[in-house]
Amino acid sequence: IVSKKIVERLTIYKREIEKLIKEGKETIFSYELEKITGIPATTIRKDFSILGVKLGHVKYGYNLIYLKRVFDEILGVKKPWNIAIVGIGNLGRALMGYTGFEKRNxxxxxxxxIDEKVxxxxxxxxxxxxxxxxxxxLKEYDIHIIVLTVPSEVTESVFxxxxxxxxxxxxxxxPVIINCSSCVYVENxxxxxxxxxxxxxxxxxxCN
Amino acid sequence: IVSKKIVERLTIYKREIEKLIKEGKETIFSYELEKITGIPATTIRKDFSILGVKLGHVKYGYNLIYLKRVFDEILGVKKPWNIAIVGIGNLGRALMGYTGFEKRNxxxxxxxxIDEKVxxxxxxxxxxxxxxxxxxxLKEYDIHIIVLTVPSEVTESVFxxxxxxxxxxxxxxxPVIINCSSCVYVENxxxxxxxxxxxxxxxxxxCN
Ligand SMILES: NC(=O)c1ccc[n+]([C@@H]2O[C@H](COP(=O)([O-])OP(=O)(O)OC[C@H]3O[C@@H](n4cnc5c(N)ncnc54)[C@H](O)[C@@H]3O)[C@@H](O)[C@H]2O)c1
Ligand SMILES: NC(=O)c1ccc[n+]([C@@H]2O[C@H](COP(=O)([O-])OP(=O)(O)OC[C@H]3O[C@@H](n4cnc5c(N)ncnc54)[C@H](O)[C@@H]3O)[C@@H](O)[C@H]2O)c1
Incomplete structure (x- = not known):
């Protein structure tokens, strides 16, 4: 099990790698990934070795398709995850229709x-x-993740x-920070x- | 002018510092901030010196209220910023009503x-x-920032x-990545x- 901070960096690596693959690039060196993400190359190499990534090719660097496969595996995104949205107002409806979710399983x-009209x-x-x-x-559809889009006043009680x-x-x-005990994971x-x-x-x- | 990566880390420092102030903490050492953010303490100290933060007190560390004031100054959040939302569908309406924006100026x-009904x-x-x-x-209300919540098909043309x-x-x-030239800044x-x-x-x- 890796630390929360590595998981945080892992999603950054994955997002940048997906962008590079879309642009047609095939390999990358850790110093190039440092330029793109701002994460020091030493930290990147340390993370990669903890995550079990094979060493990059001395001349070409890391293969991007290989990296993406390893990271998808680690992040458990290969399995389809069933999620439910709580609070079907403006934001909840936008998420019910968002195509970005289905594309990532x-x-x-x-x-x-709770609104009778809805x-x-x-x-x-x-x-x-x-x-x-x-x-x-939740049991019938094997739902493991809840997205909270309720009014702030009821966030804690619904959680x-x-x-x-x-x-x-x-x-x-x-906008409410949820006080949670151990054994639960909340992304704000x-x-x-x-x-x-x-x-x-x-x-x-x-300018940029 | 500091690099994009430092600005990226700056908003992370600021968010964590605001949480600590809310919890009643008064000072922090760079190694404690490293534990919370995952950013190496050496990078934190280097960023702080580039951003013009005075050295922390050897016994107590950095004063949190001072840090927040310096960071607000740098991020230009002291001034009120006028923004407009384009595409007033589900997501656009949620943002029109979001209290989190007004609180941060x-x-x-x-x-x-473009919908006649709206x-x-x-x-x-x-x-x-x-x-x-x-x-x-845009001129009449001095609007400098646009939030895009239009359907993907028209993202590029509206941009x-x-x-x-x-x-x-x-x-x-x-979900569309906008191809932009220099001299424009897009946050996705x-x-x-x-x-x-x-x-x-x-x-x-x-568990956590
Ligand atoms: N994170 C962000 O950047 C961001 C942006 C916009 C809005 N928001 C937040 O998202 C939330 C929703 O915003 P909105 O504009 O969609 O509000 P909304 O009022 O349109 O929708 C809220 C919905 O929650 C339902 N609800 C109320 N109490 C409930 C309960 N106990 N259990 C289940 N459902 C309940 C209501 O019936 C309604 O349908 C707010 O907390 C708002 O601050 C966050
Ligand atoms: N980033 C995320 O996580 C996230 C989450 C949910 C939705 N979205 C995205 O947000 C966007 C909006 O989603 P929604 O559910 O609110 O859609 P929606 O269809 O409810 O709203 C779209 C609005 O845009 C307006 N519009 C269409 N063409 C326009 C144009 N040329 N100029 C100005 N306005 C125009 C429509 O009239 C409508 O009011 C979509 O692109 C969706 O993929 C992103």
Missing amino acids: FNVICGFD VGTKYNNKPIFHLNEAPQI KYFYDLGIRAFLNLT VDLTSPLEKLTYYVDKNI | FNVICGFD VGTKYNNKPIFHLNEAPQI KYFYDLGIRAFLNLT VDLTSPLEKLTYYVDKNI
């Missing part, structure tokens, strides 16, 4: 909500159940409800960090 | 769309203009339209990387 199975309907051909139907639906039902992985899109997404990077450049009026 | 001024209405008290009204609206109107900073939430956000981190943990059935 994430199947959005259904949604959960429960029992379908969005993008996926059913929306009432929150209190979750116990049997606890699904934790008690055995869910151990959450993608939290609400916040759109303001990318915006702050933009303001740095606009503020200094600089 | 980002003012969502308005939206742009143009001329308001969402969360903010007006939605037709795309062809952008030339005068080009705003680039030609002088916009140099874009937050791209569509993709929800599948955080999901891939989750699958690593669920797959290995490990």
Whole structure:
């Protein structure tokens, strides 16, 4: 089992490698990956050896298709993962229809909500159940990951409800930081960090 | 002007520092920040010296309030930034109502769309203009950043339209990678990387 920080860097390596493959590149050296990601080449080589990546070819570097295969394997993205979205408002609906998930083997199975106007309907051909139907639906469809797009006031209580039902992985899109015990994994997404990077450049009026 | 990679790390430092301040901590050493972020302490110290941060106190470390003030200054987040959202569908509406932006001095001024049913209405008290009204609206409200939440098919053309109107900073939430020339800054956000981190943990059935 590798540290959380290596997993963090692993998704960065994978994303950049996928971009390079799309651009038609075949190999890469660790110092080139350093230029693209900003992660020191020594850290990259250390990570690769911990992750079990074979040494790169002295003349050509690492083969990109090989790297992607190894990383997909480690990240467990080869298996299809069933996910459910909780809180089918604006953001929840956008995620129910997002094609980016299916392409990476994430199947959005259904949604959960408490609003009578929404429960029992379908969005993008996926059913929306009432929150209190979750116990049997999670088992029936083998759902292991919950995406939270509920109003901030109910984030903690909805998280606890699904934790008690055995869910151990959450993608939290609400602005509330969830206090969690051990044995659960929460990934928080916040759109303001990318915006702050933009303001740095606009503020200094600089080009790339 | 610092490198893109340092700006990338800067937003990570700032986010972690804000969390620590919220938890009531007052100082931090670079080796503690390394444990939290995974960024080597040598890189942290080098970044801090490039960013003009005063050396930490030998016994106590760096003062967190001081660090946040310096980083806010550098990132230009002290000034209010006017932004507009283009494509007021599910995702666009979620962003029009997102409280996380106002808290960090980002003012969502308005939206742009082409759908007659949406143009001329308001969402969360903010007006939605037709795309062809952008030339005068951007100037009138001093808008410097555009958030793209349009369908993938039109990402490139809408990007080009705003680039030609002088916009140099874009937050791209569509799955299309925009080919951009120099002198423009695009931040791409993709929800599948955080999901891939989750699958690593669920797959290995490990606790934090
Ligand atoms: N991370 C980001 O960058 C970002 C961006 C936009 C919005 N958000 C956040 O996403 C969340 C949703 O935003 P929105 O614009 O879609 O809001 P919304 O009000 O349109 O949708 C909320 C939905 O949650 C449902 N709901 C309420 N209580 C519930 C409960 N106990 N169990 C299940 N469902 C429940 C409501 O019925 C509604 O359908 C908010 O917390 C918002 O702050 C985050
Ligand atoms: N980054 C992510 O993780 C993520 C998540 C969900 C959705 N998305 C993406 O966000 C985008 C929007 O998703 P959605 O569910 O809100 O779609 P949607 O169809 O609900 O909304 C699209 C809106 O764009 C408008 N539009 C179409 N052409 C336009 C043009 N030329 N100029 C201005 N407006 C135009 C439409 O009228 C509509 O209001 C899609 O590209 C989707 O793939 C990304």
